[in-house]
Amino acid sequence: MSYSSTIGKTRYSFESLKDLLAKATPERSGDELAGIAAEGPVERLAAQVALADLPLQSFLDTDILGVENDEITELIYSSHDLPAFAPISHMTMGEFREWLLAPTTTSEILNKLQPGLTPEMVAAVSKIMRSQDLIAVAQKCRVVTKFNNTIGLEGRMATRNQPNHPTDDSRGILASAIDGLIMGTGDAVIGVNPATDTVEDYIRIVSLLDRLVEALEIPTQHCCLGHVTVALEAIGRGAPVDLVFQSIAGSQKANEGFGVNLSLLCEAHEAALSLKRGRIGDNVMYFETGQGAALSADAHHGMDQQTMEARAYAVAREFRPLLVNTVVGFIGPEYLFNGKQIMRAGLEDHFCGKLFGLPMGVDVCYTNHTDADQNDMDSLLVSLSAAGVNFVICVPGADDIMLNYQSLSSHDAIFVRETLHKAPAPEFSDWMENKGITDKTGRMRSEPALSGPSLLALTEAAQ
Structure with missing residues (x-):
């Protein structure tokens, strides 16, 4: 499945969810050396726009890594808690970001949500956040x-x-x-x-x-x-x-x-x-x-x-x-x-x-x-x-x-x-x-x- 978005008059396409996540990532040398990073800030923005519009459910419907018999992938899916995920299951990634930042989303709510998240979900939402967003939400997460x-x-x-x-x-x-x-x-x-x-x-x-x-x-x-x-x-x-x-x-x-x-x-x-x-x-x-x-x-x-x-x-x-x-x-x-x-x-x-x-x-x-x-x-x-x-x-x-x-x-x-x-x-x-x-x-x-x-x-x- 491919993903796309338009910036100005240019349409950008991403061949897979793995590709979309890589292109949406803020600039870093490792991804560039690996040949998977966005070509520049405009393509990166296009990927972030497409990612923001993506339903959270997509992350459960897709084996993003795409490697057979990877025990980490198996662990991720076997440990995922659907009832915990239910309160946010209807959201897009952009809506999820706004929900995380809302003052009504408390530490107690975030603690109950944890089993309903996958690593790819939390990585994805971080890619469309500013630094202050990352600070604001993390500050509400209490792990004792x-x-x-x-x-x-x-x-x-x-x-x-x-x-x-x-x-x-x-x-x-x-x-x-x-x-x-x-x-x-x-x-x-x-x-x-x-x-x-x-x-x-x-x-x-x-x-x-x-x-x-x-x-x-x-x-x-x-x-x-x-x-x-x-x-x-x-x-x-x-x-x-x-x-x-x-x-x-x-x-x-x-x-x-x-x-x-x-x-x-x-x-x-x-x-x-x-x-x-x-x-x-x-x-x-x-x-x-x-x-x-x-x-x-x-x-x-x-x-x-x-x-x-x-x-x-x-x-x-x-x-x-x-x-x-x-x-x-x-x-x-x-x-x-x-x-x-x-x-x-x-x-x-x-x-x-x-x-x-x-x-x-x-x-x-x-x-x-x-x-x-x-x-x-x-x-x-x-x-x-x-x-x-x-x-x-x-x-x-x-x-x-x-x-x-x-x-x-x-x-x-x-x-x-x-x-x-x-x-x-x-x-x-x-x-x-x-x-x-x-x-x-x-x-x-x-x-x-x-x-x-x-x-x-x-x-x-x-x-």
Whole structure:
């Protein structure tokens, strides 16, 4: 089936819904390099007009990816809830956009709608939205998750404390983690990307983080972001695993490139649940995504990178994760060329994830060969804070010395909390006050008192 619209005296045609979605996508380098983007702003506008006139029902009547035996497509259709979809089933995409923005469409209504949406629907509506639209609707989407604390409450923004080290040195990891804790980061998770992926190093890292959390009585969770198969083996050996991590994408072929499938993720989910380590909740999974992941693996099947990103959210939602984040600018300028494209992609990913029912965070980041800088990241951080982002990622000095990219620093989190009035998770906020990191008003003390015999013993043990 083809789609068309007329701009001026020129009629534009699009050969499939997949083609229409690609052409309607705001400009980005990945789609251009893949040869699926609009030829220019006029064709892009024509595609957006045609998309706005398209009935939502079209997304249920069409296998948009068009790949046989793709288990992500099968999951999308098998998990779709027709009764939840019913209130909007008569709408076009343009009408759906207006309905989402209406003040009468509340957080409660959006929560009930989530099972009735498909990833392609949420990706499509984002393509006909301005940035402020993405912010306004995402701000109304509340997704609250729990493990050892509570993430996603209104008026709060959590942070991941990311103490990476180029050689996974225990002292380096510990020093970086404590540096972040002193500035109040780590309520979402204290999470290390390991430089190696051996079971022995995984167990050493989670054990170190567990001792840190126990020694300082921190109401948070920790994670070593090793491959899910490594986590499974570590769990089998009795390691103190809080969250199981995995990078995921939007097609079966792309996930096979990551070495995972739905069955393996289900096994990991069950293994993590069996440990019963969560004090107040059982959201035990942590997923990372990012536009361009499927394209970089030649597993996008001709679909635009933003819609493929949204399809990854169907995988994540299946396992009730505590955290999901898009590493928005990490892959590089081949996929998101500059600061403008990164900012737009970050707002899209956050909007689509939240509307789809995910506890969405963003790694506000870029690589050093991208046409972007920290001013762009400041703008994205402020926009995401207004949009109610569940969490962001912080590294010392905003410079990850292991992964070699630029992210946010703990100072950026302080800025958001003191300027935009976004508090940490409530349990973590109380801990910060009790430890002398903040005063009773929640403001940072000039000399935080995070010290004591337990911290000294922990530091000595890591020598």
